[in-house]
Amino acid sequence: MAAEKRDLAKELKLLIQSRYPIVYIETWEEARAEALVEAVAEELGVPLYVWTLTSGLARSGTRNPLYQSDSPRAALSNIASLRGDALYLLKDFHRHWEDAEVARLVRDLLDKFRQTNRSILVTAPTVSIPLELQKDVARFALGLPDVEDFEEMVPSVVKGTEQTVRLEKELDANGRRRLARNLCGLTLDEGRRVLRRCLLARRRLDEQTVTDVLMAKREELGRSGVLEFIELGERFAALGDLRNLKKWLEQRRGAFSAEAEKFGLEPPRGILILGVQGCGKSLLAKAVAFEWQIPLVRLDPGRLYDKYIGESERQLRQTLDGATKMAPLVLWVDEIEKGFASTTASADVDAGLSQRMLGTLLSWLQEKRAPVFVTATCNNIASLPPELLRKGRFDEIFFVDLPDEEARREVFRIHLAKRQRPPEEFDLDALAAASDGFSGAELEQAIVAALYTAFAVKKSLTSELLLSELKKTHPLAVTRREDIERLRAWARGRTVPAN
Numbered sequence: 001m002a003a004e005k006r007d008l009a010k011e012l013k014l015l016i017q018s019r020y021p022i023v024y025i026e027t028w029e030e031a032r033a034e035a036l037v038e039a040v041a042e043e044l045g046v047p048l049y050v051w052t053l054t055s056g057l058a059r060s061g062t063r064n065p066l067y068q069s070d071s072p073r074a075a076l077s078n079i080a081s082l083r084g085d086a087l088y089l090l091k092d093f094h095r096h097w098e099d100a101e102v103a104r105l106v107r108d109l110l111d112k113f114r115q116t117n118r119s120i121l122v123t124a125p126t127v128s129i130p131l132e133l134q135k136d137v138a139r140f141a142l143g144l145p146d147v148e149d150f151e152e153m154v155p156s157v158v159k160g161t162e163q164t165v166r167l168e169k170e171l172d173a174n175g176r177r178r179l180a181r182n183l184c185g186l187t188l189d190e191g192r193r194v195l196r197r198c199l200l201a202r203r204r205l206d207e208q209t210v211t212d213v214l215m216a217k218r219e220e221l222g223r224s225g226v227l228e229f230i231e232l233g234e235r236f237a238a239l240g241d242l243r244n245l246k247k248w249l250e251q252r253r254g255a256f257s258a259e260a261e262k263f264g265l266e267p268p269r270g271i272l273i274l275g276v277q278g279c280g281k282s283l284l285a286k287a288v289a290f291e292w293q294i295p296l297v298r299l300d301p302g303r304l305y306d307k308y309i310g311e312s313e314r315q316l317r318q319t320l321d322g323a324t325k326m327a328p329l330v331l332w333v334d335e336i337e338k339g340f341a342s343t344t345a346s347a348d349v350d351a352g353l354s355q356r357m358l359g360t361l362l363s364w365l366q367e368k369r370a371p372v373f374v375t376a377t378c379n380n381i382a383s384l385p386p387e388l389l390r391k392g393r394f395d396e397i398f399f400v401d402l403p404d405e406e407a408r409r410e411v412f413r414i415h416l417a418k419r420q421r422p423p424e425e426f427d428l429d430a431l432a433a434a435s436d437g438f439s440g441a442e443l444e445q446a447i448v449a450a451l452y453t454a455f456a457v458k459k460s461l462t463s464e465l466l467l468s469e470l471k472k473t474h475p476l477a478v479t480r481r482e483d484i485e486r487l488r489a490w491a492r493g494r495t496v497p498a499n
Helices: 003-017 030-044 071-081 100-113 133-138 147-162 173-183 188-202 207-222 244-249 260-265 281-290 311-326 343-348 351-367 407-418 428-434 440-456 461-473 481-491
Strands: 022-026 048-052 055-060 087-090 118-125 137-141 227-230 270-275 296-299 330-334 372-379 394-398
Touching: 003 022, 003 030, 003 137, 030 087, 030 118, 030 188, 055 071, 055 440, 087 147, 100 118, 100 133, 133 137, 147 173, 147 188, 173 188, 173 207, 188 207, 207 227, 207 270, 227 311, 244 270, 244 281, 244 394, 270 281, 270 481, 281 296, 281 372, 296 311, 311 330, 311 351, 407 428, 407 440, 428 461, 440 461
Parallel strands: 022 118, 022 137, 048 087, 087 118, 270 372, 270 394, 296 330, 330 372
Antiparallel strands: 048 055, 227 296
């Protein structure tokens, strides 16, 4: 049994031995939860009874349910009549205990359970507990499977697929380990489907299968709308200036390696990038993943919020658990203030949901040990709570200001070269001087607009056309001058300049 499985079994066993009469197992994976409960029941030396609405209540390993035990009330009556220690696994029972009579029957059982090794275990993908039962319920999040779980799963899927088609197998033990790691972040059922699809598509188990599984996992995770795999972006060299930030990141390039761990280094936690809009914060998140050659996953905080009570918190916990299991990776939290602002006003409006979400994120940032480098971007620092900004959550807070003249010259050089225009043919000094107050994004758009103009008049792109476009543009430094000055004033003395 893998180490994490033993920990899960130990934790669940401890809850039962602590005389919690009800344990609520939050999971999508019923089969995995049932296997865990079976293992705990065996360790405790007690029988396990399993109930579903369609099959009734039956002792695990037998096919014959107890007489008239299919309804929730009948199941509880049967449990009350049974003698001796036992565990009772009730699947999807959360849908029934909102019934007043069912809730009362459950509460009647609790006093009997407090003095024995008898517990009701409820499995469900979402948490729903009646108010009168909340003090008697222990919540247990099963979490996503780890790489050892998938290593155990892969041979059975391969064997099952070979019963349908003939497979050419060319993957060694190291390759199978990487295959299992590429499945992390999925449930076991999702992993089985993804692997089987990849095996059937090419009828081979080889190095290409390892890559195919990673691509298929990206599609699977993309359906959730919360986590999104991002193609690796530009190198640091493609970003103008940001010298301080680039140097800081360069020093930590190998910090996720075994050599760094042996040296005594802990993996870097992450950075919070504050700055003026259009100054390359998002590009930087992509560049970090490219330079470090580890996957980049984007978390959209706004998509975490759900109209159903408890769903938003569940989605966040599952998302962070998935990121941990997929490590090492760069987790890009785009515009973090959209999902984790914590103000009195927001707490009043959403009944404390935003504060609970923030608390979950803070705990994870503080306690995570997995090599997940969080790159969070922010435009409105005023909406972020002080707890998120203190040391221990992020390694450093960097401020990205509007580019100075030297940086603007470099930005022009980069974007002209990207569009197959030799930078030496342009008056970069004049362009840099004329674009004071422009962000990197605004400089790029000036080049794009000038290209359209040149194409329309059937001429080559020139410095004159670029200067003309710059004169027509009112940058953010003009339209949002007051906001930018407030942002600079806050950042002064509180952050590290990225430039």
